[in-house]
Amino acid sequence: MIQGFKEFIMRGNVIDLAVAVVIGAAFTAVVNAIVTGIFNPLIAAIFNAEDISKSMNVALPGGGSLSFGLVLAAIINFLLIAAVVYFVFVMPINKLKEAQERRRAAGLPPKDATVPATELDLLTQIRDLLAADAAKPGTGQSPR
Known part of the structure; x- marks a missing residue:
């Protein structure tokens, strides 16, 4: 039983999932900070309202109310978060992948890869080193 649990935990996909959850939580904090710190104040200034979600309420007979502002704020937040994720993260990563694919299609190695010597x-390097060593004065050998 313990061996099975150990094998389950040591699988790559379980560890990858754990890393994804942790990174996702940090990523959510960054995106929320961008939206609430930059975009929400701009939208509030455009609509001349301190908080859109608390405005545009329609009172109903019988004591209830419809909160159109809350729905509008949720839609705007969704669109802002989607835009931030796309333009800050997805688009640059896609551009890098496209550049890498173009390099592969052209037969060039990736920028970070070194080409192994054939x-x-x-043999050419060894020949050149031997020729340079033989041409040095005082080695007792003459160049061929």
């Missing part, structure tokens, strides 16, 4: 490259 046997011919290594």
Whole structure:
């Protein structure tokens, strides 16, 4: 039983999921800070209201009310969050992937990858080093 649990925990997808949840929580905090700190005050200034969700209420007979402002604020927050996620995170990542794909299609290695030396490259370097060593004065060998 313990062995099965250990195998389950050590699977890559469980650890990946845990990392995704932690990063997602931090990511949510960043996006919410951008929306509430920058965009919500701008929208409130445009609509000349301190808080949109508390405005545009319609009183109903019998004591209830419809809160159109709350729905409008939720829609605006959703659109803002979607825009921030797209323009700050998704679009730059897509551009990087496209550039990487273009490099692959052109037969070029990725920028961070080093091209392994072929046997011919290594033999050429050895020949050049031997020729340079032989051409040094005082080595007792003459260049060929």
